[in-house]
Amino acid sequence: MNTFDKLNNRYIFTGTITLSEAMHIGSGEGDEWSDSAFVKSKEKFYIPGSSLRGAFRSTVERIVASLGGYTCLLSKSEEANCITVCQKTQERYKTIVKEGNSDSVLVQWLTEEKRLCKTCRVFGSTHFASKVKIIDLPLIKEQGRKPEGIIRTGICIDRDTETASNTALFSHEVVEEGTQFQFELIAENLEGDDFGILSLGLQELINGNVYIGARSSVGLGKCRLNRDISIQYFDENFPPHTLKEYLADNIMGTPQLGWINEKIKLYLSGLSTVKG
Numbered sequence: 001m002n003t004f005d006k007l008n009n010r011y012i013f014t015g016t017i018t019l020s021e022a023m024h025i026g027s028g029e030g031d032e033w034s035d036s037a038f039v040k041s042k043e044k045f046y047i048p049g050s051s052l053r054g055a056f057r058s059t060v061e062r063i064v065a066s067l068g069g070y071t072c073l074l075s076k077s078e079e080a081n082c083i084t085v086c087q088k089t090q091e092r093y094k095t096i097v098k099e100g101n102s103d104s105v106l107v108q109w110l111t112e113e114k115r116l117c118k119t120c121r122v123f124g125s126t127h128f129a130s131k132v133k134i135i136d137l138p139l140i141k142e143q144g145r146k147p148e149g150i151i152r153t154g155i156c157i158d159r160d161t162e163t164a165s166n167t168a169l170f171s172h173e174v175v176e177e178g179t180q181f182q183f184e185l186i187a188e189n190l191e192g193d194d195f196g197i198l199s200l201g202l203q204e205l206i207n208g209n210v211y212i213g214a215r216s217s218v219g220l221g222k223c224r225l226n227r228d229i230s231i232q233y234f235d236e237n238f239p240p241h242t243l244k245e246y247l248a249d250n251i252m253g254t255p256q257l258g259w260i261n262e263k264i265k266l267y268l269s270g271l272s273t274v275k276g
Ligand SMILES: [Zn+2]
Pocket: 071, 072, 073, 082, 083, 084, 085, 116, 117, 118, 119, 120, 121, 125
């Protein structure tokens, strides 16, 4: 398994996200207009990359689990060996770290016996850095369209119980349906099933099945990645589009159309023989 000491590949996915429903991502603060303002940077609306990454990861976990694969956060406790959830694995890991083993030995150990599940391998855990980064998504200003948020008032809904937790009226700042944001996802050192697992998330985002933000009465935060997504890469396994070429000429490769579906099919065909 690759470690982070080396850069074996980088894949960059860029595109546009369109909100299919109004979205509210609270900044944690109110302002003069509402009790909960939409998150902003220098007065500009944006979707924090971490919010989308969390939603993206949960979407992928649900699918992997539905396909019979092991994903630690959704698997039954007796089979949950992944270091993210298993205390026994965490304790054994500490001992191996104390013995002074190199990073590559640690990574090798983690990959054995499902000590790191495949979704944690892509999206990270407390002991393993994520291979996937989603950059904060700035709002795309469209001509003739007011990008400002609007204020909606509703009853505060508890996210876990989905009941009204507070009968007092609460005002949220929401960004309206149809608003667009710039999407950029960067993945490094992908290998094996990582490609398929990441592609499942991208496909679901394209199909509009990822929800971001507070799922309150103001909107579900359903969004869609436009189909004209651009993919660029360098990969030591696919010359001539290697790191050297990228550095020398600043050129990245572009995979053929249907790359995402091809990676999903490859992942699914592996599942029929080995579960994991
Ligand atoms: Zn895990």
